[in-house]
Each structure stands twice: as C-alpha cells, then as structure tokens.
Amino acid sequence: MMNEFLKFIENNLQITYILILAIFVGVEVIKSIPAVLHTPLMSGANALSGVVIVGAILVMLHADPTDYVALSLGFVAVVLGVLNVVGGFAVTDRMLQMFKRKK
Amino acid sequence: MGILLNIIYLIATVTFIVGLKMLGHPETAKKGNLIGATGMGLAIVGTVFVHGQQVSPLIYILIGAAILIGSIIGWLIAIKVEMTKMPELVSLFNGFGGASAALIGLVEYGKNVNNATQSTTIVSGIIIGAITFSGSLIAWGKLNGSLKSVVRIPYYNIINNLVIIGIVIFAAFMVATGVDSQLLLYGLLATGLIYGILFVLPIGGADMPVVISLLNSLTGIAAAITGILYNNMVMLVGGILVGSAGIILTVAMCKAMNRTLGSVIFGAFGGAATTPGENKALGSIKSTNPSDAAIMMNYANKVVIVPGYGLAVAQAQHVIHELEELLTKKGVNVKYAIHPVAGRMPGHMNVLLAESNVEYNMLVEMEDINPQFSNTDIVLVVGANDVVNPAAHNNPASPIYGMPILDVENAKHIIVNKRSMNAGYAGIENELFYNSKTSMLFGDAKAALTDLVAELKNM
Numbered sequence: 001m002m003n004e005f006l007k008f009i010e011n012n013l014q015i016t017y018i019l020i021l022a023i024f025v026g027v028e029v030i031k032s033i034p035a036v037l038h039t040p041l042m043s044g045a046n047a048l049s050g051v052v053i054v055g056a057i058l059v060m061l062h063a064d065p066t067d068y069v070a071l072s073l074g075f076v077a078v079v080l081g082v083l084n085v086v087g088g089f090a091v092t093d094r095m096l097q098m099f100k101r102k103k
Numbered sequence: 104m105g106i107l108l109n110i111i112y113l114i115a116t117v118t119f120i121v122g123l124k125m126l127g128h129p130e131t132a133k134k135g136n137l138i139g140a141t142g143m144g145l146a147i148v149g150t151v152f153v154h155g156q157q158v159s160p161l162i163y164i165l166i167g168a169a170i171l172i173g174s175i176i177g178w179l180i181a182i183k184v185e186m187t188k189m190p191e192l193v194s195l196f197n198g199f200g201g202a203s204a205a206l207i208g209l210v211e212y213g214k215n216v217n218n219a220t221q222s223t224t225i226v227s228g229i230i231i232g233a234i235t236f237s238g239s240l241i242a243w244g245k246l247n248g249s250l251k252s253v254v255r256i257p258y259y260n261i262i263n264n265l266v267i268i269g270i271v272i273f274a275a276f277m278v279a280t281g282v283d284s285q286l287l288l289y290g291l292l293a294t295g296l297i298y299g300i301l302f303v304l305p306i307g308g309a310d311m312p313v314v315i316s317l318l319n320s321l322t323g324i325a326a327a328i329t330g331i332l333y334n335n336m337v338m339l340v341g342g343i344l345v346g347s348a349g350i351i352l353t354v355a356m357c358k359a360m361n362r363t364l365g366s367v368i369f370g371a372f373g374g375a376a377t378t379p380g381e382n383k384a385l386g387s388i389k390s391t392n393p394s395d396a397a398i399m400m401n402y403a404n405k406v407v408i409v410p411g412y413g414l415a416v417a418q419a420q421h422v423i424h425e426l427e428e429l430l431t432k433k434g435v436n437v438k439y440a441i442h443p444v445a446g447r448m449p450g451h452m453n454v455l456l457a458e459s460n461v462e463y464n465m466l467v468e469m470e471d472i473n474p475q476f477s478n479t480d481i482v483l484v485v486g487a488n489d490v491v492n493p494a495a496h497n498n499p500a501s502p503i504y505g506m507p508i509l510d511v512e513n514a515k516h517i518i519v520n521k522r523s524m525n526a527g528y529a530g531i532e533n534e535l536f537y538n539s540k541t542s543m544l545f546g547d548a549k550a551a552l553t554d555l556v557a558e559l560k561n562m
Contacts, residue, residue: 011220018336018339018340022327022340022343023343023346027347027351030347033351035468036463037128039189039193040132041127041348042348042352045319045345047196049200049326049341050203051119052329055203055204055330059210060165061150063210065162071162073209073210074165075168077202077210079169080206082177083173085143086173086181087176087181088196089137089143090178091192095457096132099457
C-alpha cells in the first residue's frame with residue numbers, strides 16, 4: 001500500500017506539486033474575507049467549480065460517435081456543467097450589482 | 104493537446120486566481136467575478152475548438168446544443184430568481200457541478216479499469232460528485248421548504264458510518280479487482296447518492312450555512328479530481344481553489360457556532376436536545392402591539408435591529424429598511440446587528456439587506472455590536488431565534504451551549520417579532536422571550552413591520 005502510494009507520487013510528481021501549491025494559493029487568496037462578501041464569494045467560487053465542464057466536453061470529444069451511452073452521459077454532463085457556470089456567474093453578478101448600487 | 108490550448112488553460116487558471124482574489128474585496132468583487140467568467144469562457148471555447156483532434160460533426164453539434172441549452176436555462180434561472188431564494192439557488196447550481204463530475208467518471212471508468220491510479224481517481228470522482236449532487240438537492244429542498252426541515256432517522260450515526268465504510272470497501276474492491284461491470288459502477292453511484300441524502304437530511308437550521316459551504320467545497324474537489332484524471336491543470340487548480348474557499352468558509356461558519364465540523368456532520372442539531380415537557384418555570388411572556396412598539400421606538404435614542412431567517416421568509420427586507428430610514432429621520436441611532444450564521448447561508452443577511460439598499464455601514468458584525476447592547480434602548484429581533492438565545496451562555500445542556508450569540512439581553516428593552524411561540528429551527532426553547540425586559544410582537548414579519556411603520560408615520 002505504502003509502495004503504491006510512493007509510486008503514485010513519483011509518477012505524478014508535477015501534479016502533486018501543483019496540487020499542494022494550489023491549496024496554499026487558495027487559502028492565501030481567500031482568507032480574511034469580510035462577512036459582507038461571504039455569499040458572493042461562495043456563489044462565485046461555485047461558478048468556478050463548473051470548470052468540470054471542460055472534462056465533460058473532453059468526454060464528448062473522445063467519444064465514439066456510435067457510443068450512445070457515452071454521448072448521452074457526456075451531453076447531460078455538459079448541460080449541467082454549463083448551468084453551473086453560467087447560472088453561477090450570472091447570479092453572482094446580480095448580487096454584486098446590488099451591493100454596488102448604493103455607493 | 105496543442106501548445107495553444109495549454110496557453111489558453113494557463114490564462115484561464117490565472118484569471119481564476121485573480122478573479123477569486125478580487126471577489127474578496129468589496130470594491131473589486133464585481134470585476135473579479137467578470138474576470139473569472141471570462142477565463143471560464145476562454146477555457147470552454149478553447150476546449151471545443153483548439154483540441155486538435157478529428158471529431159465528427161455530429162459531436163460538435165451535440166456539444167454546441169448542450170452548451171446552448173445549459174446557458175439559456177442557467178441564465179434564465181439566474182436572472183429571474185428572487186434574491187431571497189439565493190441560498191437554494193446556490194445549492195442547486197452546486198449540485199449540477201457535482202452531477203457533471205460523477206457523469207464524467209461513469210463514462211471514463213470502463214476505459215481505465217486496468218490502471219489503478221486512474222481508476223482510483225475516477226471512483227473518487229464518482230463518489231464525491233454523487234454525494235454533492237444528492238446532498239445539494241436535499242439542501243435545496245430544505246431551503247425552499249419542500250422538505251420538512253429536520254428529519255430524524257433512528258440510529259442515524261450508526262447507519263451513516265456503515266454507509267461510509269460500505270462505500271470505501273466497495274470502491275477499494277472495484278479498484279483492486281479492476282472489474283469492468285456497469286452494474287457495480289452504477290451501484291457505486293447509487294451508494295454515493297444515498298450517502299449524500301443521509302448526510303444532509305438530518306441537518307437543519309443554523310447548521311445549514313456550514314453544510315452549504317461544505318458541499319460547495321466538495322464540488323471543487325470533484326472538479327480537481329477530474330483534473331487529475333485528464334492531467335488538466337485548469338480543472339485541477341480551479342477545483343482546488345473552490346475547495347479551499349469552501350473549506351475556509353466552512354471553518355468560519357463552524358467557528359461562528361462554536362461547533363466542530365464533525366459535530367455538524369455527525370451530530371445533527373437538536374437530536375437529543377428537545378426533551379419535551381422541560382418548559383420548567385420559564386415564566387410568562389408579555390406581548391405587545393405595533394402601536395406600543397412604535398411609541399417606544401419613537402422615543403428611543405438607539406435601536407438595534409437583529410434580522411434572522413424569518414425576515415427572508417416573510418420578504419420583509421424592504422419594509423425593515425423603511426422602518427430604519429424612518430427612525431433615522433426621527434433622530435434615532437439605528438444599526439443592524441449581523442450574526443455570522445444568521446440566515447441559511449454565509450452572509451445571507453448582508454445580501455438580503457443589500458437588496459433593499461441598506462447602507463453597508465449600518466450593518467455591524469457581532470464582535471463590534473455586542474459591547475454596544477448595554478447602551479441600546481431597544482433591540483428589535485425580527486425572525487431570529489437561536490442567534491439571540493441566552494442558553495448559549497448559561498445552559499450547558501443546550502445543544503447551542505458555547506455558541507457566540509448577540510447579547511441582546513443587555514439592552515434596556517427587547518422587542519421580538521415572531522409568528523408564534525414555536526421553538527426556533529434548532530427546536531430549542533428561548534428564555535429570552537420570557538425575560539421581563541422582552542415584549543413579543545406576534546405576527547408575520549412583513550405585516551407587523553408594515554403596521555409599525557404606519558404607526559410611526561402618524562407620530
């Protein structure tokens with residue numbers, strides 16, 4: 001088990017580095033957010049998690065045109081991912097618009 | 104994958120970091136959101152057009168159609184929804200992201216069964232995606248009121264732990280044997296979905312902001328896992344950023360309630376707390392009417408308004424702003440006291456009051472307002488309950504014991520607007536209502552405040 005783990009790290013050294021550095025970047029970027037922005041931050045971050053749509057598009061691009069199962073699952077994945085992205089950014093924008101109006 | 108696409112992904116990754124950073128400051132937040140959205144658009148367009156593979160036109164048409172459908176629906180929902188419905192909407196969108204990650208895993212599993220690293224990644228993506236999806240849908244249902252707020256399942260902890268252990272064993276078995284069975288794959292998906300339901304179903308009320316930020320974080324992790332699968336940095340970094348943001352908010356929310364994450368997840372609020380018949384000599388309550396309340400407020404020097412979830416439910420954010428303006432015009436010093444977990448998502452009250460144009464500087468956070476209550480004439484509590492419950496200070500048996508609260512009982516007089524004497528979301532008696540300084544103003548928040556405003560106008 002330990003060997004497997006070490007092998008995984010060795011084979012994916014670059015990605016492991018990026019993973020760990022990204023965690024630190026995330027924590028540094030987000031810490032000490034004023035409470036007034038908690039909701040827009042959450043909603044904006046939520047929209048960013050829709051980046052999974054890139055994977056959904058890749059699924060469809062790699063799919064065999066006769067593989068209907070992969071195509072339909074991919075199709076639904078793309079629709080849901082886009083919903084997350086577009087809906088998330090749009091709603092965050094609307095929220096921030098409200099904050100701005102009275103300045 | 105060509106160098107051009109990689110550069111596009113690199114740019115997108117940078118926009119995510121910059122965008123998220125800017126979202127953290129009031130002046131730059133709106134621009135930050137747009138920058139993130141632009142990066143996302145680039146990443147999507149780049150993936151579709153610059154991937155450098157031979158793809159049949161049918162697939163292009165399908166991808167285009169899917170993007171179009173998702174964009175239109177997402178846009179319409181986002182534009183049409185009322186601001187008070189924000190928590191459930193964020194949950195719903197979040198669930199979609201999780202579902203997307205799980206579906207990707209379903210397709211990729213069959214192609215990668217012989218590679219233990221890849222199949223571990225895929226299996227984790229399916230499980231986390233499924234948990235996020237069903238959990239977010241349950242949260243959505245709870246927040247929009249279609250699900251009964253707190254569901255208690257017998258032997259909840261045991262069942263919950265068994266399901267987790269079951270999932271881990273199931274997943275390990277699939278990875279170890281490299282079995283390519285659609286039946287098992289969908290079985291795994293189903294167990295993930297079931298766990299998501301079990302996880303969120305018993306959580307209620309004041310714990311909701313914690314759950315929502317946690318689910319948000321999980322979707323990010325699911326996206327990052329998918330990024331590892333495709334060796335795709337924009338997904339990896341984007342997902343991790345969201346994961347960190349969610350965890351930080353989750354921890355902040357837990358801290359605001361003086362609870363550990365574990366106790367939120369494993370010890371559903373109020374589980375054993377509401378031993379009925381414990382209403383021992385809490386005293387009697389005193390009710391008041393809008394006209395008396397208006398007189399009191401008219402002659403006060405300082406009024407602090409404590410908004411809670413009830414304000415959102417009654418859609419009373421506009422009328423409360425009217426009340427506040429009216430009092431200010433009469434020379435009363437008015438502030439809003441915002442508890443970090445008031446409402447059903449982090450920052451809920453801020454968004455709600457911003458919608459009705461309340462000035463930022465009138466909203467005071469808990470640490471700053473607490474010392475001010477002793478020289479406050481009147482506290483008006485509207486639709487809040489647990490965040491002003493003194494049991495948090497003086498009743499070690501209470502499930503909210505130790506949670507920092509707004510010390511409204513230090514004020515000279517407290518007016519509590521509530522629909523009825525029903526216990527709050529957490530199902531805990533609130534002795535504040537029986538305090539001799541407290542008057543209850545029963546009624547729907549919007550109706551009661553409208554009457555209050557009308558009375559004040561006549562003075």
